[in-house]
Amino acid sequence: MRKPNHRHSLRSSTSQGRVRFLGCLAVALVFATFYASIADARRRRKKRSRDKISKYVIPKGSATHVLKPLESIGLGSKRVRQITNGLHKSLGKVPGVKVSPLKNIRRFLKSRHGATYVACEGELPCVVKFGELLKAPLVVAGDLSGLGKGFVLFLRLVDPKAGKVLRKVSVVYGGRQKLEVLLREAAYRLLAPEKFRGTLKLLIDVPGAAVYLNGKPLGKSPVQAVGVQAGTHALRITHPQYHDYMRFVRVTFEKITAMKVSLKQFPIISEEMKHKGHKSGASEAVQPGQQVLYRPLPWYKRWWFITSVGVAVLATTLTTVALSRQRHLDRDASVTLTLGVRSPPPLPVFRFGR
Numbered sequence: 001m002r003k004p005n006h007r008h009s010l011r012s013s014t015s016q017g018r019v020r021f022l023g024c025l026a027v028a029l030v031f032a033t034f035y036a037s038i039a040d041a042r043r044r045r046k047k048r049s050r051d052k053i054s055k056y057v058i059p060k061g062s063a064t065h066v067l068k069p070l071e072s073i074g075l076g077s078k079r080v081r082q083i084t085n086g087l088h089k090s091l092g093k094v095p096g097v098k099v100s101p102l103k104n105i106r107r108f109l110k111s112r113h114g115a116t117y118v119a120c121e122g123e124l125p126c127v128v129k130f131g132e133l134l135k136a137p138l139v140v141a142g143d144l145s146g147l148g149k150g151f152v153l154f155l156r157l158v159d160p161k162a163g164k165v166l167r168k169v170s171v172v173y174g175g176r177q178k179l180e181v182l183l184r185e186a187a188y189r190l191l192a193p194e195k196f197r198g199t200l201k202l203l204i205d206v207p208g209a210a211v212y213l214n215g216k217p218l219g220k221s222p223v224q225a226v227g228v229q230a231g232t233h234a235l236r237i238t239h240p241q242y243h244d245y246m247r248f249v250r251v252t253f254e255k256i257t258a259m260k261v262s263l264k265q266f267p268i269i270s271e272e273m274k275h276k277g278h279k280s281g282a283s284e285a286v287q288p289g290q291q292v293l294y295r296p297l298p299w300y301k302r303w304w305f306i307t308s309v310g311v312a313v314l315a316t317t318l319t320t321v322a323l324s325r326q327r328h329l330d331r332d333a334s335v336t337l338t339l340g341v342r343s344p345p346p347l348p349v350f351r352f353g354r
Helices: 006-050 076-091 102-108 126-132 179-191 269-282 303-323
Strands: 071-072 140-147 149-161 166-173 199-205 210-213 214-221 226-229 231-239 242-251 256-263 328-331 349-353
Touching: 071 076, 076 102, 076 140, 076 149, 076 179, 102 256, 126 140, 126 149, 126 328, 149 179, 166 242, 199 210, 199 242, 226 231, 242 256
Parallel strands: 071 140, 199 256
Antiparallel strands: 140 149, 149 166, 199 226, 210 214, 210 231, 231 242
């Protein structure tokens, strides 16, 4: 009779235990993977429900304008963010303008709905679609380009419903002026150009002078301070006794630009007018206390110049007549006639001169 082999039975039991363990481990891994996939799907579903486009839509009446964060070429992100924040602040200070919070717009651009519109690169359809998704009344979009120590800012006011650009503004920042002032001027020029005004005050030292600004009459001096569009204007002041005064005047935004105009330094009174006035007994002359500088006759009107020119013309005329006088042409010829003999006539002899 054969004895049982304990070693063989022990090995078989050990192998069966390993198989059971590996089977349980595989089942556990399958359940863990299935549970993880279900949890991930739930997480995505919750995220999608939280990230609905309606979350970013601007409530009706809460804002009149939306600023799309500026795009840049050649400027760092930190600098671009600073300029965008300053522009947003300046836009909000324009009367009648209410700008949507910038943090909400940046949050929208980070979402899956707005990631496409982060860089529109100046394309109008992209900006229009951006405004339509947010249901923005008007959109302000712009680009920044580095220029040495400064930059060039190009802004556009877009109407998403009409799908067109309402106004364009470009400004250059050189680094010397204040950035807040520049952005404030750009905001008024873009959103409220009719309010982008300053005051011009003229101090003219001669009364009765006609004042023209950009070709339009403002009256006669003294004139009151007048509100005009901020920027450069053409100024012209005329008076019958003085030279015209023409200058370009730059009027500063929201400030009084005072300008002193002196016409007394340029009177139109020459020595000829002085003599004519004395001969005719005219007293148009000069106002009391007015300093008049009589201009001497120019050299080409002096007696010695006119006499010299007359003598030179007379001498030139006499010389020309003497040289062009017609000379006489004398001609001599002798002919001999012989009967019955034909001979050719002699050649004539010509003598020039006398």
